[in-house]
Amino acid sequence: MTATTISVHNLTYRFGKLTAVDHINFEVGEGEVLGFLGPNGAGKTTTVRMLTGQLKPTEGNVAILGEDIHQSAKKVQQYLGVSFETANLYEEMNAVENLNLFARLFKIRNFKAMDLLEKVGLSGREKEKVAAYSKGMKQRLMLARALINQPRILFLDEPTDGLDPVSSQTIHAIIRQASEDGTTVFLTTHDMVKADKLSHHVAFINKGKIAALDQPSELKQHYGKRLLKVEIEDDSGRKHTHSLPLDEKDSAEKVREAFASGRVLTAHTEEATLEDIFIEITGRGLLG
Amino acid sequence: MIGALIEKDFKLYFRNRFFLVVTLLGLVAFVALYYLMPSKPDDTIATAIVLPENATSEMKAFLSDAMDSNLLASKEELLEAVENGDYQAGTVLDEAALAAIDQGKAVTITVYSAPGTTPEFKQALISLYTAGFNNIDLDTGQTKIKINDKIIVLGPDLLGIGEPVALRDRMLPLLLMMMFSIELMGLANLISEELTQGTARALLVTPLRTGQFFAAKMLLGMGLAFIETLLITIAVGKITVAPVILIGALLVGSLLVTGVAFFIAAFAGGFMSVLSWSVLFLFILILPGIGVIFPTIASNWIKTIPSFFLVDALHRALNYGAGWGDVRMDLLILFGSGLLFLLLGGWVLRRRF
Numbered sequence: 001m002t003a004t005t006i007s008v009h010n011l012t013y014r015f016g017k018l019t020a021v022d023h024i025n026f027e028v029g030e031g032e033v034l035g036f037l038g039p040n041g042a043g044k045t046t047t048v049r050m051l052t053g054q055l056k057p058t059e060g061n062v063a064i065l066g067e068d069i070h071q072s073a074k075k076v077q078q079y080l081g082v083s084f085e086t087a088n089l090y091e092e093m094n095a096v097e098n099l100n101l102f103a104r105l106f107k108i109r110n111f112k113a114m115d116l117l118e119k120v121g122l123s124g125r126e127k128e129k130v131a132a133y134s135k136g137m138k139q140r141l142m143l144a145r146a147l148i149n150q151p152r153i154l155f156l157d158e159p160t161d162g163l164d165p166v167s168s169q170t171i172h173a174i175i176r177q178a179s180e181d182g183t184t185v186f187l188t189t190h191d192m193v194k195a196d197k198l199s200h201h202v203a204f205i206n207k208g209k210i211a212a213l214d215q216p217s218e219l220k221q222h223y224g225k226r227l228l229k230v231e232i233e234d235d236s237g238r239k240h241t242h243s244l245p246l247d248e249k250d251s252a253e254k255v256r257e258a259f260a261s262g263r264v265l266t267a268h269t270e271e272a273t274l275e276d277i278f279i280e281i282t283g284r285g286l287l288g
Numbered sequence: 289m290i291g292a293l294i295e296k297d298f299k300l301y302f303r304n305r306f307f308l309v310v311t312l313l314g315l316v317a318f319v320a321l322y323y324l325m326p327s328k329p330d331d332t333i334a335t336a337i338v339l340p341e342n343a344t345s346e347m348k349a350f351l352s353d354a355m356d357s358n359l360l361a362s363k364e365e366l367l368e369a370v371e372n373g374d375y376q377a378g379t380v381l382d383e384a385a386l387a388a389i390d391q392g393k394a395v396t397i398t399v400y401s402a403p404g405t406t407p408e409f410k411q412a413l414i415s416l417y418t419a420g421f422n423n424i425d426l427d428t429g430q431t432k433i434k435i436n437d438k439i440i441v442l443g444p445d446l447l448g449i450g451e452p453v454a455l456r457d458r459m460l461p462l463l464l465m466m467m468f469s470i471e472l473m474g475l476a477n478l479i480s481e482e483l484t485q486g487t488a489r490a491l492l493v494t495p496l497r498t499g500q501f502f503a504a505k506m507l508l509g510m511g512l513a514f515i516e517t518l519l520i521t522i523a524v525g526k527i528t529v530a531p532v533i534l535i536g537a538l539l540v541g542s543l544l545v546t547g548v549a550f551f552i553a554a555f556a557g558g559f560m561s562v563l564s565w566s567v568l569f570l571f572i573l574i575l576p577g578i579g580v581i582f583p584t585i586a587s588n589w590i591k592t593i594p595s596f597f598l599v600d601a602l603h604r605a606l607n608y609g610a611g612w613g614d615v616r617m618d619l620l621i622l623f624g625s626g627l628l629f630l631l632l633g634g635w636v637l638r639r640r641f
Contacts, residue, residue: 074495089487092299092303093299102494106494
């Protein structure tokens with residue numbers, strides 16, 4: 001059992017009468033990647049803001065590395081790295097200047113910005129103003145900024161949203177490496193495929209409440225429906241595709257019937273995706 | 289940490305081409321404007337007079353000398369010249385009026401004044417003509433009464449009645465307020481950008497405290513405003529007049545504009561919004577400076593504008609030799625106003641993070 005780095009108890013936030021986050025509870029261990037999934041407006045960013053000490057909860061508490069974040073925010077923030085959903089860099093400064101500023105705020109001596117820029121694939125562009133960077137480059141620079149203090153917990157809010165595959169791959173590799181190095185990663189996203197690949201655990205948040213929290217494989221096993229997809233050509237030469245559930249009482253009979261109805265062209269099993277499960281649990285899609 | 293933020297803000301301030309150009313232009317233009325203005329008070333009033341044909345040449349010479357008026361040939365010429373602004377006032381004495389004066393009778397004369405003449409100036413013209421004509425003995429050409437023209441003003445002579453102040457020196461507080469206003473705009477934009485671009489949030493999830501964030505902005509704002517205005521006073525050679533009071537007043541003035549910049553940044557969102565708010569505040573803040581140049585237009589309500597106390601302190605210290613005792617209350621009120629704006633702006637800004 002790894003040490004708990006994030007412990008959330010009954011965390012609630014209300015904007016007036018609207019409850020954005022509603023009594024949520026969870027724990028995250030050292031080196032673990034938690035995918036925090038939900039559609040826009042589900043309460044993801046509000047949760048991150050409370051976990052990083054930017055917002056005071058209406059109810060409940062958050063312990064980060066064993067300390068109450070709101071009583072010891074500045075002490076705890078020394079160990080946090082935060083990458084925001086929207087690019088909030090100093091656009092009139094270059095990448096090195098941006099990183100050096102934050103290194104000074106973390107009081108890091110002998111900071112080598114170029115090492116970090118190389119890690120995120122931005123070396124060679126370090127002297128350009130950030131304003132000239134593409135969205136992917138800005139995201140990578142924000143990730144570099146979040147890594148300046150070698151954080152024990154990394155909060156990443158939609159780090160690959162709208163990025164090209166190369167930028168996404170770079171960021172995925174860094175997340176995996178950080179996790180292997182013992183950094184806890186709190187990954188907020190609505191991209192279920194990426195979350196599935198990267199996360200040890202995923203939490204579904206919907207309308208401010210956690211609808212499910214488990215390992216992706218466990219969720220699939222518990223909620224997902226396995227299917228057999230069969231493509232068959234009948235006697236007249238027409239092709240038919242059948243999706244046959246495998247976990248029902250009469251599954252065997254249905255498979256037999258399908259196979260007997262013509263010539264089998266292709267047959268493969270299909271596993272439920274996290275998105276399917278999310279829809280099943282919450283009754284709504286991720287973009288809604 | 290505060291040092292790192294100040295260094296960053298300094299870079300960003302001068303990397304914004306608009307503020308770089310406006311600041312440099314302000315420094316050069318305000319100093320140039322100061323030197324372009326008259327260095328000595330202009331207390332002359334240009335007047336013209338038309339006399340009848342039968343007036344003797346001695347009389348013509350005497351009347352024009354006594355009134356310090358230019359002698360014109362006809363009423364039409366005089367009216368046109370006055371209306372064009374060549375003269376501030378003029379009068380026509382016909383034969384009847386001249387005869388009446390000669391006989392010592394009461395005469396009503398009409399004074400024509402230039403367009404835009406203020407009521408105060410009209411009154412001054414009436415006094416001038418009344419005194420001028422009543423003191424002339426046309427027979428002898430001698431002055432009947434010797435009027436003592438020394439004026440003693442009770443209390444501070446801020447209208448420049450007794451000892452007129454050169455226009456450039458009356459203008460200096462206004463020029464300094466305008467430089468302060470440029471700085472106000474730059475700082476408000478810098479703070480507003482931290483909010484709109486979300487960089488303040490990035491800063492505040494590091495060990496940096498909100499108080500340190502505000503302190504850095506305040507020190508940069510005050511530093512720039514103080515140095516820029518100090519440079520102007522050095523360039524115009526006024527730093528030696530009352531150096532301690534001047535430095536004190538500029539420091540407290542810097543606090544005021546920094547406070548107003550916080551206040552503007554708290555309510556503005558984006559460059560255009562900052563610009564609009566800043567222009568509004570600029571117009572309000574420079575009003576007391578305009579009041580120093582045109583004292584008669586300033587009403588008492590102008591004393592409700594915090595910058596009045598800065599302008600008043602600067603004007604008294606630089607142009608009338610006022611000491612600490614005279615400007616102490618001004619600076620205290622100014623300090624209080626600056627602090628109030630700073631706290632109010634900081635409080636609203638804190639809620640926007």
